[in-house]
Amino acid sequence: MVCLGNICRSPLAEGILRYKVEQQHLNWIIDSAGTQSNHIGEAPHALSQKVALLHGIDISQQRAREFVAADIKNFDKIYAMANDVLQHIQQIAGKQYDAKKVCLFMDELYPHKQIDVPDPWYGAEDGYHKVFDMLNQTCDAIIKKYTINYE
Numbered sequence: 001m002v003c004l005g006n007i008c009r010s011p012l013a014e015g016i017l018r019y020k021v022e023q024q025h026l027n028w029i030i031d032s033a034g035t036q037s038n039h040i041g042e043a044p045h046a047l048s049q050k051v052a053l054l055h056g057i058d059i060s061q062q063r064a065r066e067f068v069a070a071d072i073k074n075f076d077k078i079y080a081m082a083n084d085v086l087q088h089i090q091q092i093a094g095k096q097y098d099a100k101k102v103c104l105f106m107d108e109l110y111p112h113k114q115i116d117v118p119d120p121w122y123g124a125e126d127g128y129h130k131v132f133d134m135l136n137q138t139c140d141a142i143i144k145k146y147t148i149n150y151e
Helices: 009-023 046-054 070-074 083-096 125-150
Strands: 078-080 102-104
Touching (some): 009 125, 046 125, 070 083, 078 083
Parallel strands (some): 078 102
């Protein structure tokens, strides 16, 4: 899960998917990162933490990290939260970029619609709730898609 600063959208997505993976007893490694370095080492935004906690998910121990080119090889799937983030991932990865591994997060729910997860950073709390709902629905689709052959 990759967004710009790794403190709003991607930590929420990481927390939601990790929670769902644990509920399903799947052996997946879930992580998140940001394409910008301004928040490295910081905890998720207070409103991201609050909204997650309202749903029983504690993301307070997560810390922002920067997306690096090696992430392309280290992970099976990389989700960009928005089109601008997808472009940053391509630039950072350079020759290591693998279009088969990287896609927009919302493509899992709405393939080829080019839907961005809005960045709630500058908005009010209700924006974080809307983002949570988008992420939650898409995480359900991811679980369904990648576990269908294992049931």
